[in-house]
Amino acid sequence: MKLLRLTWLEIKIFVREPMGVFGTVGIPVLVFVVLGRLAGPALARAAARPGGAIPAALPVFASVMMALSAVGSLVTIISIYREGGILKRLRATPLSPFDILAAQVLVKLTFTALTLLLMLLAGRRIIPPEARVPWISYGAALLLSTWSTLSVGFVIASLVPTARFAQPITAVVLYPMIALSGLFFPIDILPAPLEFVARGLPLTYAVSLLDGVWRGEPWLAHVSDVTALLVIFVVFTAISSRAFRWE
Amino acid sequence: MSRQPVIEVSGIRKVYGRTVAIDDVSFEVNQGEIFGLIGPNGAGKTTTMECVEGLRRPDRGRIAVLSLDPRREARALQQRVGIQLQQAQLQKRITVAEAVDLWASLYRRHVDPIALLERLGLVDKRRAWFMTLSGGQKQRLFIALALIHDPDVVMLDELTTGLDPQARLAIWEMVRAIRERGKTVLLTTHLMEEAQRLCDRVAIIDRGRVIDVGTPAALVRTHCPEQTVVVIADGDAASHFQAMPDLESVVVKDGQITIRSRRGNLVTDAIACIAEHRIRVSDFRTELPTLEDVFLRLTGRSIRE
Numbered sequence: 001m002k003l004l005r006l007t008w009l010e011i012k013i014f015v016r017e018p019m020g021v022f023g024t025v026g027i028p029v030l031v032f033v034v035l036g037r038l039a040g041p042a043l044a045r046a047a048a049r050p051g052g053a054i055p056a057a058l059p060v061f062a063s064v065m066m067a068l069s070a071v072g073s074l075v076t077i078i079s080i081y082r083e084g085g086i087l088k089r090l091r092a093t094p095l096s097p098f099d100i101l102a103a104q105v106l107v108k109l110t111f112t113a114l115t116l117l118l119m120l121l122a123g124r125r126i127i128p129p130e131a132r133v134p135w136i137s138y139g140a141a142l143l144l145s146t147w148s149t150l151s152v153g154f155v156i157a158s159l160v161p162t163a164r165f166a167q168p169i170t171a172v173v174l175y176p177m178i179a180l181s182g183l184f185f186p187i188d189i190l191p192a193p194l195e196f197v198a199r200g201l202p203l204t205y206a207v208s209l210l211d212g213v214w215r216g217e218p219w220l221a222h223v224s225d226v227t228a229l230l231v232i233f234v235v236f237t238a239i240s241s242r243a244f245r246w247e
Numbered sequence: 248m249s250r251q252p253v254i255e256v257s258g259i260r261k262v263y264g265r266t267v268a269i270d271d272v273s274f275e276v277n278q279g280e281i282f283g284l285i286g287p288n289g290a291g292k293t294t295t296m297e298c299v300e301g302l303r304r305p306d307r308g309r310i311a312v313l314s315l316d317p318r319r320e321a322r323a324l325q326q327r328v329g330i331q332l333q334q335a336q337l338q339k340r341i342t343v344a345e346a347v348d349l350w351a352s353l354y355r356r357h358v359d360p361i362a363l364l365e366r367l368g369l370v371d372k373r374r375a376w377f378m379t380l381s382g383g384q385k386q387r388l389f390i391a392l393a394l395i396h397d398p399d400v401v402m403l404d405e406l407t408t409g410l411d412p413q414a415r416l417a418i419w420e421m422v423r424a425i426r427e428r429g430k431t432v433l434l435t436t437h438l439m440e441e442a443q444r445l446c447d448r449v450a451i452i453d454r455g456r457v458i459d460v461g462t463p464a465a466l467v468r469t470h471c472p473e474q475t476v477v478v479i480a481d482g483d484a485a486s487h488f489q490a491m492p493d494l495e496s497v498v499v500k501d502g503q504i505t506i507r508s509r510r511g512n513l514v515t516d517a518i519a520c521i522a523e524h525r526i527r528v529s530d531f532r533t534e535l536p537t538l539e540d541v542f543l544r545l546t547g548r549s550i551r552e
Contacts, residue, residue, distance in 0.1 A: 005352055009345055016340040016376070084336035092302060092332060094325050094353045 002095060006103040007110075014107055024073050025115045032062040033122050057183070059119075059138075060210045064178060064203060066115050067146040070108040071153040072170045077104060078157040079166040088247045097246075105150055112146045113139065134216060141213040145206030148229035151236035152177075152202060158243035181207045202232045251314065253278050253400055253431045254299060259308030261294050268294040269455040272308070276448075281422060281432040283446035285439065285538065287550045291455040292435035293333055296404050299433065300330050313399060326355055329393035333404040333435075337377045337388075344373040347391055354396035367391050367421065383414030390421055401425055403434040407441060419445050439538040439550060449538070453546050463538055470544045471536035474513040476506045479530040480521075487524045491516050 015021055035058055078101075081087045090100050116139050156173055160166050180187065180194065181203035187195055198204050209225040219226070254276035261268045269291040276282040284292040297303045299310055301317030301324065310317055315324045337346055347364060351357040364370045367387045372380065380388065386406060393401055403422065407415040422445060425432055436442055442449050443463045450460045459466060473495060478484065485499045493511040497504065506517060514533055521528055542550045 002353060005349065009341070009349055010338075012345075013338050013340045081338075085332065085334055086336050086338060088302075089332055089335040089337065092300065092330055093350065094322065 003099045003102055003106070006095065006099060007106040010103050010107045011110060014111070020073070021111075024069055024111050025118065028062055028066045028069060028115050029118045029122060031065060032058075032119050035062070036123065059123075059133075059214055060207055061183060062119065063116075063142050063145070063210050064181065064183060064207065066112055066142065067149045067203070067206065068174045068178070070112050070146050071149050071156075071174060072167070074104055074108050074150055074153040075157045075160060075170045076163065076166045078154075079160045079163040082157075082245065082247060083163045085247065091246055101154070105147065108150060109143055109146060113143060116142055132216070134213060137219070138210070138213050141206075141209050144226065144229055145202065145210060148202040148233045149206065151233045151240065154240035154244065155236050158240045158245060177201050177203045180204065183207045200232070202229055202236075205229050205232070250278055252276060253313060254282075254433060255309075255311045256295070256299060257309050259295070259298055259305040259310060261291075261298060261303060261305050267455055269298075269305075269452075272452070272455070272457050274450045274457060274460050276431060276433055278431055279426060279429055280447040281426050281434065281445055283442045283449040284433070284435040284452055285442045285446075285449045286437065286452035286542075287548075288437055290437075290452045292437075292452055293404055294455075295452065296402060296433065296435055300328070300402055326396060327399045329396065329398035329401045331386075331389040331393045331401075331403045331406060333408075335389060339378040340376045342374050342376055343369055343380070343388055346377065346388065347373075347395060350392045350395045357396045358394070360391075360395065363391050363394060366424075368417075381414075383410050383417065386410065386414075386418060387421070390418070394425070398430070400431045400433065403432065405435055405437070407436070407438065415441070437550065439542065443538050451538075451542060451545065453542075458545050466538065466541050467536050470541045473507055473509045473536065475534040476513055476517045477530070477532050477534060478504045478506070478517070478521075478528055480504060481527040481529075484521075484524075484526045484528075487520055487526060488517065491520055 039058060078087070081090075087100065091097060120135055152173070153170075156170055157166075160169050180190070180198040180201060182198070183203075187198040187204060190198060205225040205228040209222045209229070212222050212225075213219070252275035254274075256275070257273045259272050260270045272291070272295050274282075274284075284295055286292055294303065298305045299312060299317060301312075301321045304318055312324055313327055317324055341349075343364065344360070347360040351360050361370065361373075364373055367390060369384065369387055369391065372384060377385070377388070390403070390406075393403070406422070407418050410418065419441070422432060422434070434446070436445075446463060448460065448462050449466070451458045451466070459470070461469070478488070479502060485497055485504050488494075488504060488506050489497045491506075493508050493513075493516075495507040495509055497506050499505075506513065508516075517531075520526070521531075539550060542548075
């Protein structure tokens with residue numbers, strides 16, 4: 001109950017800052033719509049061909065951007081809360097450390113779901129109706145991916161010294177993750193050390209899962225991705241619970 | 248007072264890296280008093296208080312608050328202790344009412360939030376965002392959050408730092424009101440005037456150690472017993488004053504005679520002297536040492552350095 005109460009309050013507080021909402025929800029939707037407009041006719045032709053389907057790269061890329069913007073936003077909020085002594089003040093109440101941080105995760109997941117919903121609405125005009133997309137399943141895959149990636153956010157938040165550094169450090173850590181995620185080229189063409197790094201990062205499995213679910217593959221075919229996302233969440237959360245600073 | 252002290256601190260020590268923040272700090276706080284930890288910035292007041300609050304674990308020593316251990320029995324203690332942290336903030340866009348309601352929901356029992364805001368003069372601000380509040384309003388909100396669950400003990404860290412004199416007076420009244428309700432207050436301040444006017448007893452802390460504990464008046468009597476009388480008088484008054492017993496010094500400067508003594512009753516003697524010699528006096532005032540002077544005497548440094 002405490003957790004839900006705090007989450008609801010944090011959602012209300014988040015919505016009161018228009019720029020924050022625009023950055024988290026607006027930009028991914030905008031990118032999706034603009035890219036969709038540009039690629040729309042080609043997509044329609046591709047889908048219209050016998051046995052054709054919408055290429056997964058566009059929605060998966062948009063989804064990865066959503067997950068990463070959630071992580072960036074999480075790191076920023078945590079570092080602002082830490083710097084302002086808000087974390088310390090919340091911690092000096094009967095709220096458990098888990099409640100305080102989990103509320104932020106739930107806020108991010110809520111807005112990720114909302115963003116996906118808006119994309120779905122905007123996508124009606126881009127993605128032809130004959131393309132059958134498993135939205136519910138895709139939404140679940142996105143939330144799982146975002147949740148797992150947020151654990152990286154906690155590690156970054158543990159390292160960020162002040163709120164001023166939150167954005168640049170987050171960018172430095174997150175953008176290479178996109179390059180290594182397998183979204184643009186298969187990771188097995190990478191040199192061995194980089195491939196090793198890529199296999200330790202959540203986006204790699206997130207991309208594989210999202211791509212598969214978009215194409216209509218069953219979840220059973222992606223048990224290894226789901227397992228990897230869970231393991232990564234546990235590992236990164238364990239690291240951050242040791243490194244996390246409340247003040 | 249025969250009852251168990253509300254707060255007992257004995258021999259606590261806390262080290263950060265190579266810096267000894269506090270060492271061998273001991274004091275007791277009794278039921279219903281306002282007890283101040285006083286000293287300059289960096290003396291170890293906040294570290295001491297955060298150990299008592301259970302936010303930090305002392306490396307050594309023992310603390311009991313309401314006979315509970317602040318760290319091992321934190322959950323039980325949280326319900327009975329209200330705290331205000333130094334330089335704390337809340338979410339910029341949380342409203343006053345939301346903050347108070349959230350806090351109320353976290354405790355097993357709580358007072359009526361609206362009545363509490365009324366008492367603290369914040370009821371008109373209940374829909375205002377935290378970021379729009381003045382410094383005094385923010386501090387009053389933090390007092391509200393410290394009091395929402397009707398705690399037995401209230402701990403206030405540098406409550407009036409950065410406030411203008413008027414807001415400071417208002418906050419002092421609120422702290423006295425907390426005591427009137429039978430609560431025990433532990434506070435820190437580097438403002439000696441605040442300590443002198445607000446605290447029933449104080450512990451003077453310097454460089455991580457408690458130098459002395461007592462009522463402000465008793466500390467002044469013990470460490471700064473000198474009395475000073477300043478007189479502006481006609482003619483040869485100074486020579487009459489010089490004949491008085493137990494004097495430390497008589498200094499005449501700019502027509503003003505400053506008489507100092509460490510013993511006896513300087514004020515009575517001075518008045519008797521004036522009456523006896525029919526000295527015409529146009530001004531007569533006494534200067535009493537303050538905690539500020541006590542600190543200077545004990546440490547050889549001014550608290551403002």
